Amino acid sequence: EDQVTQSPEALRLQEGESSSLNCSYTVSGLRGLFWYRQDPGKGPEFLFTLYSAGEEKEKERLKATLTKKESFLHITAPKPEDSATYLCAVQGSDSNSGYALNFGKGTSLLVTP
Amino acid sequence: GAVVSQHPSWVICKSGTSVKIECRSLDFQATTMFWYRQFPKQSLMLMATSNEGSKATYEQGVEKDKFLINHASLTLSTLTVTSAHPEDSSFYICSADVSGSTDTQYFGPGTRLTVL
Numbered sequence: 001e002d003q004v005t006q007s008p009e010a011l012r013l014q015e016g017e018s019s020s021l022n023c024s025y026t027v028s029g030l031r032g033l034f035w036y037r038q039d040p041g042k043g044p045e046f047l048f049t050l051y052s053a054g055e056e057k058e059k060e061r062l063k064a065t066l067t068k069k070e071s072f073l074h075i076t077a078p079k080p081e082d083s084a085t086y087l088c089a090v091q092g093s094d095s096n097s098g099y100a101l102n103f104g105k106g107t108s109l110l111v112t113p
Numbered sequence: 114g115a116v117v118s119q120h121p122s123w124v125i126c127k128s129g130t131s132v133k134i135e136c137r138s139l140d141f142q143a144t145t146m147f148w149y150r151q152f153p154k155q156s157l158m159l160m161a162t163s164n165e166g167s168k169a170t171y172e173q174g175v176e177k178d179k180f181l182i183n184h185a186s187l188t189l190s191t192l193t194v195t196s197a198h199p200e201d202s203s204f205y206i207c208s209a210d211v212s213g214s215t216d217t218q219y220f221g222p223g224t225r226l227t228v229l
Contacts, residue, residue, distance in 0.1 A: 032216055043117075043206045043220035044157070087156065091216060099216050100147055101208075105156045 002027045006088050006104035009089060013078055015052050015067040021073040021086055021107045029093030033071050034065050044087055047073075078111045085109070115119040116140050116208050119221035126197055127229055134192045136207030147218065149178075149195035162184040163190045197228040207208045 005024045022044055025033065036044035048057045050066040057064050061082065063074040073086055077105050085108045089101040116139040116154055126132050136146055145164050149157040156217040161182050163169045169182035179201075181193040190209075194201055 005212060034217065036220070041204075041223070043208075043223045044117075046115075046217060049217050085153070087188050099145070099210070100156075100162055101218060102159075103156045 004104035005040040006107050010108045016077045018076045023071040023088030025090045027090045027092045031091040031093045034089045036086045080111045083111045115219040117219050117221040123225040123228045131195045136190045138188045138209045141211045146190040146209045148192050149206045192201050199228045202228045
């Protein structure tokens, strides 16, 4: 069974203080690993898809990396508007599941001025 | 691009009534749509996978007779919560993946259901 574990559960940063969020996963055949941002009361907003170990993607202050066992979301010089819950999800290669996403519990990030 | 809408954004109903939630892909076609439920401070839990023109596939523990899913077109899926009870109160979110393209799922804004 696919498992996704995110850490830490919550993270408080000062504006400009860089850090990383972790997503550890087990899956029988990784089709893709996804990062989403979710604001309170809203649906998840797509950030990145990673497909193979060694892959990296960047968007503004965010950079996602992938190994065979985990993914990191690096946040460089965060701003208060980066405050949100960051969700990691994996998609297995079992097509019988319709390629559904299996989500972790998320990391709640608060960036203070 | 890849915008998904949901309607309504929130609904309050009495116990025993049925509620229908619509999920639309606005600028793309979606062969497959997914329905998730999210309780406060929890992550998204997949309820069912909806394929256009066929019956939905429900996750273990999700009552198919209570949560009716219809995916009649490539841009619309509906979730009907039948005989709703207070324990069905939750945040319901749909997602869709772009047919014939990547497997990235794009999510709707969610529907907050409160059953009194």
